[in-house]
Amino acid sequence: MSNAFIIRFERSGGFTGIAVDKTINSLEMKQEETEMLRMMIDHSDFFTLPYKEIAKPHPDRFTYKITVETEGKKHTVQFSQTSVPESLKDLIRYLIEKTRSRI
Amino acid sequence: MTAPCNCIFCITPPHMIEKILEQGTPKQKERALKALTISAQFRGRRQSLANISFPVHRTLQPVKHRLVYHGEFTENLPGNLARKEEEDPTGDAATDEAYDGAGHTWDLYYDIFGRNSLDDKGMHLVSTVHYGQGYDNAFWDGEQMVYGDGDEDLPEAERLFRRFTIAIDIIGHELTHGITQFEAKLAYYGQSGALNESFSDVFGSLVKQRMLNQTAAQADWLIGQGLFTANVSGQAIRSMKEPGTAYDDPLLGKDPQPGHMSGYVNTTSDNGGVHINSGIPSRAFYICASEIGGYAWEKAGKIWYIALRDRLKAGSDFKEAADITFQIAGEEYGTGSAEQNATKKGWADVGITVGPV
Numbered sequence: 001m002s003n004a005f006i007i008r009f010e011r012s013g014g015f016t017g018i019a020v021d022k023t024i025n026s027l028e029m030k031q032e033e034t035e036m037l038r039m040m041i042d043h044s045d046f047f048t049l050p051y052k053e054i055a056k057p058h059p060d061r062f063t064y065k066i067t068v069e070t071e072g073k074k075h076t077v078q079f080s081q082t083s084v085p086e087s088l089k090d091l092i093r094y095l096i097e098k099t100r101s102r103i
Numbered sequence: 104m105t106a107p108c109n110c111i112f113c114i115t116p117p118h119m120i121e122k123i124l125e126q127g128t129p130k131q132k133e134r135a136l137k138a139l140t141i142s143a144q145f146r147g148r149r150q151s152l153a154n155i156s157f158p159v160h161r162t163l164q165p166v167k168h169r170l171v172y173h174g175e176f177t178e179n180l181p182g183n184l185a186r187k188e189e190e191d192p193t194g195d196a197a198t199d200e201a202y203d204g205a206g207h208t209w210d211l212y213y214d215i216f217g218r219n220s221l222d223d224k225g226m227h228l229v230s231t232v233h234y235g236q237g238y239d240n241a242f243w244d245g246e247q248m249v250y251g252d253g254d255e256d257l258p259e260a261e262r263l264f265r266r267f268t269i270a271i272d273i274i275g276h277e278l279t280h281g282i283t284q285f286e287a288k289l290a291y292y293g294q295s296g297a298l299n300e301s302f303s304d305v306f307g308s309l310v311k312q313r314m315l316n317q318t319a320a321q322a323d324w325l326i327g328q329g330l331f332t333a334n335v336s337g338q339a340i341r342s343m344k345e346p347g348t349a350y351d352d353p354l355l356g357k358d359p360q361p362g363h364m365s366g367y368v369n370t371t372s373d374n375g376g377v378h379i380n381s382g383i384p385s386r387a388f389y390i391c392a393s394e395i396g397g398y399a400w401e402k403a404g405k406i407w408y409i410a411l412r413d414r415l416k417a418g419s420d421f422k423e424a425a426d427i428t429f430q431i432a433g434e435e436y437g438t439g440s441a442e443q444n445a446t447k448k449g450w451a452d453v454g455i456t457v458g459p460v
Binding site: 010012013014015016017018019056057058059060061062063096097100 | 237239240241242243244245254264267273276277280283291292296299300303327330340355356359372373374377378379
């Protein structure tokens with residue numbers, strides 16, 4: 001993946017039930033960070049992941065939904081906290097930290 | 104802790120223990136019973152002791168068995184043991200809050216409802232604190248409680264959430280998910296999921312009210328008060344008394360809970376809005392308890408507990424919960440009693456009519 005990309009990260013559930021819905025645009029980021037994100041997306045084989053893999057819901061766990069749009073293609077995946085593929089964990093950790101609400 | 108026959112590590116099948124229980128000497132029977140109980144507790148899950156008959160009278164007085172682990176800021180569970188039952192406070196706030204909160208929750212269920220831990224068989228209460236980094240959540244994973252530190256890794260001026268052990272009702276909430284898992288098994292989606300959430304808020308609130316010795320009138324009926332930092336415009340995560348009013352913050356948004364069926368939120372997010380629509384049955388409980396008066400755990404809590412333990416099922420919806428609690432109130436306090444009328448009013452005020460539609 002070499003062109004610009006947009007990532008939408010949505011998180012729902014959790015004890016508070018307070019949703020997170022943030023969008024990241026590579027054009028608004030430093031190159032270093034953009035490269036790192038590209039590598040994570042490529043490493044996860046994002047565009048081949050199944051749309052939805054939700055384990056039996058456990059109380060107060062998070063559900064993550066990620067949409068990546070780039071090079072004319074768009075794909076969305078949704079996982080519960082307990083069913084995130086290993087290959088996607090780095091990306092999710094990064095997105096959680098990036099989109100953490102801060103004053 | 105080691106079992107007399109070290110049943111955790113050796114292979115002593117239940118049928119062999121049952122033989123000992125039937126034919127052993129009094130001392131052998133006592134040890135076999137203790138070994139079974141300890142094994143079930145240590146595994147942290149419900150042992151199918153119900154299938155084994157106990158010809159001897161159980162003399163073991165139920166006691167708490169708390170274990171609090173330090174997650175070392177990783178997501179590995181359970182972590183490193185930080186405090187076990189009857190050990191002195193550690194000085195780590197999260198550890199000691201998890202320990203105390205689990206104790207108060209156990210006390211409510213045993214002292215008031217006669218329940219011996221989450222499985223009613225003395226199950227260990229296992230908690231992990233300091234889970235993950237910047238983890239703004241707490242959850243019940245099917246076997247234990249898990250608590251994050253919120254934003255305590257950030258500079259104070261940037262924090263929105265404090266550690267999740269800071270409010271005792273959060274601890275009671277998570278433990279009650281365990282009880283629901285063993286009893287009604289309310290499916291975690293849609294209305295049954297919202298009931299699941301509501302029951303956790305109900306009993307979490309009762310743990311807090313009992314600890315503070317508050318009547319229904321004195322209680323604030325807030326869930327998670329103290330979790331937000333001063334940087335957030337909000338008093339709590341949820342309000343059972345006035346759903347939708349707990350917070351309204353420029354970053355976090357507004358409390359989305361409805362307090363009436365007319366505001367029911369149809370969504371696929373949050374497992375069908377389980378943390379949103381729980382406001383409706385939670386307000387029904389608040390109204391019921393307030394109408395009855397006195398301590399909320401005594402009558403309203405009893406009605407709700409019996410519903411959770413004996414009547415509700417995986418797919419129960421709000422209407423079914425209303426009918427069940429109304430029926431139980433009649434059985435416990437009489438048809439047409441003040442308690443039954445209070446139950447009916449609670450549900451009516453949130454837009455649910457008990458009885459035939």
